Amino acid sequence: xxxxxxxxxxxxxxxxxxxxxxxxxxxxxxxxxxxxxxxxxxxxxxxxxxxxxxxxxxxxxxxxxxxxxxxxxxxxxxxxxxxxxxxxxxxxxxxxxxxxxxxxxxxxxxxxxxxxxxxxxxxxxxxxxxxxxxxxxxxxxxxxxxxxxxxxxxxxxxxxxxxxxxx
Numbered sequence: 001x002x003x004x005x006x007x008x009x010x011x012x013x014x015x016x017x018x019x020x021x022x023x024x025x026x027x028x029x030x031x032x033x034x035x036x037x038x039x040x041x042x043x044x045x046x047x048x049x050x051x052x053x054x055x056x057x058x059x060x061x062x063x064x065x066x067x068x069x070x071x072x073x074x075x076x077x078x079x080x081x082x083x084x085x086x087x088x089x090x091x092x093x094x095x096x097x098x099x100x101x102x103x104x105x106x107x108x109x110x111x112x113x114x115x116x117x118x119x120x121x122x123x124x125x126x127x128x129x130x131x132x133x134x135x136x137x138x139x140x141x142x143x144x145x146x147x148x149x150x151x152x153x154x155x156x157x158x159x160x161x162x163x164x165x166x167x
Contacts (some may be wrong), residue, residue, distance in 0.1 A: 046075035105120060105122050
């Protein structure tokens with residue numbers, strides 16, 4: 001019995017998956033195939049992270065506060081995203097989905113397992129971390145955009161995410 005208990009304890013201790021820092025902070029690891037203008041990207045890490053946001057606005061003498069949650073998709077690639085001219089991204093897609101025409105925004109398409117387009121949208125880059133964090137040697141280009149405007153349950157159907165920069 002002692003040998004079985006020791007063996008069981010060994011498998012629990014050494015077989016348990018250790019959490020990453022992002023997982024300890026509440027992020028969920030994902031395994032989407034990430035492309036840019038349909039070109040494959042070598043993505044090393046990808047997560048969805050919930051961030052609580054508080055905004056305040058002063059209206060005359062009173063302050064108004066809004067507290068809400070946003071979900072962000074973040075990933076690290078060893079190369080930069082493809083920058084496409086706005087005219088190269090179908091204008092009817094941008095108009096059809098009521099997308100913003102912001103310079104340096106992202107255009108994102110979500111595809112299912114049959115490569116069927118589920119949803120497409122654009123986002124302002126806000127804070128775009130598309131810099132090389134490895135001082136010119138490549139490998140640490142990070143990107144982030146928030147997920148809103150569609151039911152998050154759709155993410156269960158998504159197999160591929162195509163992201164490109166609207167230039």
